[in-house]
């Protein structure tokens with residue numbers, strides 16, 4: 271089967287690697303010359319809005335998917351007229367705008383932070399009255415890894431904050447005082463079957479995901495499954511999706527949904543029977559889904575900026591390093607490490623995770639690991 275992907279980054283790369291065992295070929299539309307997925311298939315190097323991008327991909331592909339939600343919606347809608355596209359443009363419209371996303375969550379009875387739309391400084395002043403402080407001003411579209419976000423603690427900061435993001439449409443969200451951040455990743459296929467991955471507990475710094483711990487038998491697994499099921503069924507979603515959740519203790523508040531494979535699901539490449547990438551491909555190809563159960567507890571550590579010495583990493587038992595082949599750059603995700611526990615009684619697992627965090631310059635997370643749900 272020929273799978274066309276909009277985007278040529280690491281998510282597209284890992285999809286193509288997962289497709290190897292499924293007898294699938296890949297093509298990527300990506301304007302960047304050095305797209306890291308390009309060595310794994312054909313590279314159609316066009317801007318997304320160039321009509322040739324649409325034409326080439328539609329002609330080549332049996333099915334089209336995408337690896338990020340900033341893809342222009344009109345391109346996905348045009349492709350849908352010519353070829354099978356999963357997830358649909360309806361899912362993309364929901365997920366690519368924080369206002370649509372939060373409105374949908376609330377309509378489905380899913381709690382979120384309080385929010386208000388902001389299109390001017392006057393709106394921001396009114397929104398602060400409605401939502402309260404502290405709060406976060408976020409661009410509605412195109413924000414990722416903490417970009418396009420400003421934390422507001424005092425009314426004196428409003429004008430500077432608006433100036434830094436305007437003139438784009440924004441949303442103001444109340445600052446949520448959460449106990450932990452988790453995400454639920456699931457895949458839904460064309461027949462409507464859903465396979466849920468175990469929850470991942472996530473740790474961010476500066477808005478960037480640093481560490482995910484896969485959680486076996488988390489007491490809130492079913493509640494999280496109920497949330498993602500509602501969203502998937504609402505839009506008859508096909509593919510892998512993630513919903514990021516703030517755990518408030520007595521309930522969840524949804525933060526955002528990703529209509530694609532997700533960084534907090536990378537642990538599944540080594541920790542689950544079928545990875546999120548494989549299940550995305552099976553789902554969009556109209557095939558039965560693979561087994562999402564955990565083989566062994568897994569920690570995923572993002573490599574931000576540069577790649578550590580592979581020899582040193584792999585001296586730690588259970589550690590597997592993924593290098594996306596991207597140019598090192600401050601703040602850029604260039605790879606990740608999956609650390610897989612050796613069975614259920616691996617007493618060294620969390621110590622090894624801490625050693626790796628130290629090695630990759632994320633030592634400040636060690637305290638969080640020691641307090642994580644792993645110990646409960």
Ligand code: AMP
Pocket residue numbers: 383406413414415416443444445446447451474477478514525526
């Ligand atoms: P986002 O880009 O919305 O996923 O935000 C990135 C990270 O910023 C989240 O994973 C949280 O750690 C933090 N964050 C975002 N929105 C809020 C919020 N309303 N309250 C508290 N923390 C937030």
